[in-house]
Amino acid sequence: MSTVRRSISFPVDLLREFDRFSEEKGYRSRSRAVCDAVRYFMSEAGWPGGDEEVVGVISLVYDHTVPGTTRAMLDLEHDHEDLIVSTVHVHLTHEDCLEVIIVRGRAERVRELADSLQTIRGVKELRLMRTRVTP
Numbered sequence: 199m200s201t202v203r204r205s206i207s208f209p210v211d212l213l214r215e216f217d218r219f220s221e222e223k224g225y226r227s228r229s230r231a232v233c234d235a236v237r238y239f240m241s242e243a244g245w246p247g248g249d250e251e252v253v254g255v256i257s258l259v260y261d262h263t264v265p266g267t268t269r270a271m272l273d274l275e276h277d278h279e280d281l282i283v284s285t286v287h288v289h290l291t292h293e294d295c296l297e298v299i300i301v302r303g304r305a306e307r308v309r310e311l312a313d314s315l316q317t318i319r320g321v322k323e324l325r326l327m328r329t330r331v332t333p
């Protein structure tokens with residue numbers, strides 16, 4: 199595999215944090231870590247898309263004591279009842295809840311649901327894992 203050298207600008211703090219993180223992960227080469235990060239970013243942000251059928255897992259942590267959070271989540275989940283296969287709810291602390299939502303449907307709608315959930319006030323963290331459904 200051929201390689202090229204390029205100069206890229208980073209905010210100092212971000213690069214310091216990235217170096218610390220990749221070192222903890224066992225990377226000895228910054229270039230290697232950056233390549234893996236770029237691949238991960240592209241797979242997360244750009245694949246699969248559109249009309250493709252996917253199954254996915256949306257996991258999110260939210261503070262149920264924030265007014266309106268639980269209601270907004272439930273409304274959104276009911277609006278997507280055709281997409282949602284199953285939901286698991288775990289009470290983590292007095293305030294925080296973990297919700298794991300298993301979805302199946304068009305990739306674009308899965309993405310939209312995840313994006314909408316992420317913008318609800320009180321949602322602290324959200325992850326989306328998707329994989330193609332191949333016949």
Ligand code: NI
Binds near residue numbers: 262289290294
């Ligand atoms: Ni809870």
